[in-house]
Amino acid sequence: QQQVKQSPQSLIVQKGGISIINCAYENTAFDYFPWYQQFPGKGPALLIAIRPDVSEKKEGRFTISFNKSAKQFSLHIMDSQPGDSATYFCAASLNSGYALNFGKGTSLLVTP
Amino acid sequence: DAGITQSPRHKVTETGTPVTLRCHQTENHRYMYWYRQDPGHGLRLIHYSYGVKDTDKGEVSDGYSVSRSKTEDFLLTLESATSSQTSVYFCAITPDSNTGELFFGEGSRLTVL
Numbered sequence: 001q002q003q004v005k006q007s008p009q010s011l012i013v014q015k016g017g018i019s020i021i022n023c024a025y026e027n028t029a030f031d032y033f034p035w036y037q038q039f040p041g042k043g044p045a046l047l048i049a050i051r052p053d054v055s056e057k058k059e060g061r062f063t064i065s066f067n068k069s070a071k072q073f074s075l076h077i078m079d080s081q082p083g084d085s086a087t088y089f090c091a092a093s094l095n096s097g098y099a100l101n102f103g104k105g106t107s108l109l110v111t112p
Numbered sequence: 113d114a115g116i117t118q119s120p121r122h123k124v125t126e127t128g129t130p131v132t133l134r135c136h137q138t139e140n141h142r143y144m145y146w147y148r149q150d151p152g153h154g155l156r157l158i159h160y161s162y163g164v165k166d167t168d169k170g171e172v173s174d175g176y177s178v179s180r181s182k183t184e185d186f187l188l189t190l191e192s193a194t195s196s197q198t199s200v201y202f203c204a205i206t207p208d209s210n211t212g213e214l215f216f217g218e219g220s221r222l223t224v225l
Contacts (some may be wrong), residue, residue: 004152034213042218043202044155089154099170100214101147104154 003027004092006103013110018079021106023090026071028048028093034100035064035075038087047088076091115139116217118203124223130189133220134201137183143206144186145214146170147177147213148199161186193224 013019023033033101050057050064057064062100063076064099077084091100097100115138121145125131135144145160147170157170161177167177175197177189190197 036214041218043204043218044214045216046213047215099157099160100155101157102147102155104152 001102003030003101004103005088006090006106007039008106009014009028009104011109013080015034015080015112017080017084017110019075019084019108019110021075021088021090021108022072023074023085023092023103024070024072025092025093027092028041029094030091030101031075033066035062035105036091036102038105044089047049060069075109076104077108080108082110082112084108085110116203116205116215118217118220120161120220121218124204124225125193127194128192129196131222131224133188133201133203134187135186135217137186137205139205139207139215140183140185141205141207144180145206146176146186146188147149147202147216148172148202149219150199150201152158152215158188158201167200190222193222198222198224 007022036044037046037047038044047057048062050066052068055066061078065074087105087106090103093100117136119134143162146217147155147157148157156172158172158176160178161167179187204214
């Protein structure tokens, strides 16, 4: 039973455009929602994370929007660049990152 | 980069043979994890450890065992490898400061023929 559902599976965006990846969760006890970025041949690396006491968090071109009532959160990449081409995973956990439950991932391709 | 080393990085083996993957950390972190990554399934937790000799199962633990006799080493063993265990295996560690961030190794690609 997958606890975090991620969409879309793949995404193609032109350079300068906005990339949007969505995730939904079922367990209302989750209290930590990170996004990880993975380049081919590498392990995932933390990109940005949010806790449910805020509705939005921005770090540079990356923004998490969080909707607690809908049990959804999303990643927005503004001014997408070819270097952003990677696989993105959303995740959720009960206790600040321990035993993360990951979504299935979104393969993002940013075309020049 | 977090001090995580996985070995071997690549391995090809035959069905029915035992396989051990090693994760070594130089950070002295308490928590260590093994995940597997498969197309269409994302990252799934196999086992994790919260201290020396303290381990617990994740969502896909069947067919796997783990051991942690030292803080720095977390071993994942496939007692009798099957083709369904062909995957990329990632080790991860969490700082004791409870920042919530997992640091991943570079992965071990296992092919079971």
